[in-house]
Amino acid sequence: MRGTVHSFxxxxxxxxxxxxxxVAVSGGPDSLALLHFFIRLKEDYQLRIIAASVDHGLRGEDSLEDVRYVKEAAHKWGAEFYGxxxxxxxxxxxxxxxxxxxxxxxxYQFLAKVMDETGADQLALGHHGDDQAETMLMQLTRSALPEAVHGMPVKRxxxxxxxxxxxxxLSKAEIQQYCEQNGLKPRIDASNEDTEYTRNAFRKHVLPFLKEINPKLHEHMxxxxxxxTEDxxxxKSEAEKVLKNVDMTGGKGGHVHFSKTTFQKFPLALQRTAFHLILNYLYGNQIEEIxxxxxxxxxxxxxxxxxNASLDFPRELRVIRAYDAITFTFSQSKEETAFHASLYxxxxxxxxDGSMISxxxxxxxxxxxxxVYTCDSNHVTLPLIVRTRRPGDRIKLRGMNGSKKVKDIFIDQKIPAQERDTWPLVTDLDGQVLWxxxxxxxxxCTRNPSGTWLRLQYKNN
Structure with a gap:
């Protein structure tokens, strides 16, 4: 076993x-064997070894006794201890x-604190090959996405x-054999036998069956x-080329915008990878609901x-297509986007958005x-109103008989659907849409003017 781990x-x-x-040590076989292994490695590599143990308070006196046991073992073997x-x-x-x-x-918060206080280089965890097989099988069961099946990294x-x-x-059996050969007497957590926990069910029912077919399953996994990981x-490095054409702002909870045509020029495999990188960017890390x-x-x-079309993703993320534009944004309610203000x-x-109308x-x-827009003061009722659109809004256009729906103008001008609810328009106090x-x-009412001219000006800084 030692030779296998040294080579690894x-x-x-x-x-x-x-x-x-x-070394994170619970007192169980895997972590106790890991601590013992590093104690034996200590002289060869001139290492400083620190055992760290956490009582989660979920098993009463038993979990407290686990921490005491780890402390005694650490001191006995010449390692420092934090608990x-x-x-x-x-x-x-x-x-x-x-x-x-x-x-x-x-x-992990505690382990990070120990590493910071001690200036540690590495945090060693006792996960073994059977744990890896369980993890990957669980990932495969939960998701059909290849990105979801990756296992635990050797180093991160x-x-x-x-x-x-x-x-x-190593396999679990090899670690148990190591404990027996070296006289280690690990603590046993009875909750590991409870098959209501998914991992325990895989460990007790799925993995033994698969290892009967292939005893080296853990090595293959x-x-x-x-x-x-290598692939x-x-x-990911190739998909970064796709993201060079993507506007990404705000980090977690932020906003992403790109051209559909440009995005689709890349191979489909890179599009998929870029899609998941975008989700990681917006969610902080991609969530299980995806x-x-x-x-x-x-x-x-x-x-x-x-x-124009849109999708609703978990946690109020919306994916919006408006002609060639694709936008990922966390949705706002109509109440949040609506705007209404008097203008004198x-x-x-x-x-x-910081722009101004004077x-x-x-x-x-x-x-x-x-x-810039001008109108005749005697034919409008002041104050003017600057607001966002409402259902049924119509405007009587210059040089045109009758009126036209504001909605139809947005469509004619190919204004993205998500921008229409925030687009400013100006009316007079009686509701006549001017601009x-x-x-x-x-x-x-610029025909036959009889009053003072009024000039409206829009500025976007």
Whole structure:
């Protein structure tokens, strides 16, 4: 066993001379064997070894005794020790998450703190090859997405150093044999036998059947995990080329915008990878609620013939197609996007996006460009109103008999659907639509003027 782990450590460059290693130890067979292994490795590599243990407070005196046991073993073997107790039920209630997730969060918070205080280089965890097989089988069962099946990494960044898993090359049986050969007497957590937990059910019912067919299943799954990681790293680097054409702002909870035509020029495999990178960017890390169905919905949206369409994703993320534009954004209610403000002569109104509309008296009806509008003061009722559209809005356009729906103007001008509810228009106090800002100008009673000219000007800073 030692030779297998030594080769694995060298292959993945997990340990270097003169490093400080924190070993997470529960007192069970895997973590106790890991601590013992590193104690024997200590002299060869001139390592500083620190055992860290957490009482999650879920098994009363038993879990407290586990921590005491680890402390005694650490001191007996010449390792430093850090231990703590955490309040999982309180944190679970505060964070609104499950028991296992809460326990994991608090455990990793403590381990990160130990690494920071001790200046440790690595955090060693006792996950073994059978754990890896269970993890990958569970991932495959939960999701049809290839991206979801990757296993636990051999090494990944954590706190001020790295998490390493030197035992991923071993089976559970090999670790048990190591414990017996070295006289280790690990603590046994009875909750590991409870098959109501999904992982325990896989461990007791699924894995034994598969290992009867292939006793080296854990080795094959580990090789698969490493291969998948390598392939995915390459695909991710290639997908970064797709993201160079994507406008991404705001990070978690932010906003993503890109051209459908440009996006679709890339191979489909890179489009898929870029799609998941976008979700990781917006969600912070891709969440479990995202499934193969969401991916299918997205690519169907890209092929949709309608010029405007949208999708609702988990946690109020919306994917919107408006002609060639694709937007990922966290949705706002109509109440949040609606705008209404009075505008008096000599004053200005600031819109939610920071742009401004001003109103002033003028000597003539001269207009320069689409962002200036003039009308006759005697034929409008002041104050003017700057607002967003409402159902049924119509505007009487200059030089046109009758009126036209504001909705139809948006369609004619190919204004993206998600922009229509925030687009400013100006009416008088009686509700007469004078100006759909930047798009079309209303009659404004400029025929036979009899009063002072009023000039509206739109500025976007």
């Amino acid at each position: 450590i060298k292959k993945h460059n997990l340990v270097k001379r003169n490093q400080t290693i924190v 703590t107790s955490v309040d999982v039920p309180a944190y679970k209630k505060e964070a609104g998450i499950g028991t296992q997730e809460a326990a994991r969060d608090l455990r 960044p954590f706190a001020n150093g790295w998490i390493i898993r030197p035992f991923l090359c 580990q090789h698969m995990s490493e291969r998948v 995915r790293t390459f695909m 499934s193969f169905i969401h991916e299918e919905m997205f690519f169907h949206l890209l092929q949709e013939q309608k010029p 002569i000599g004053k200005q109104v600031t819109l939610p 109103l002033e008296a003028a000597d003539s009806s001269e207009e320069s460009g689409k962002y 759909l800002v930047g798009l079309r100008k209303g009659e404004g």
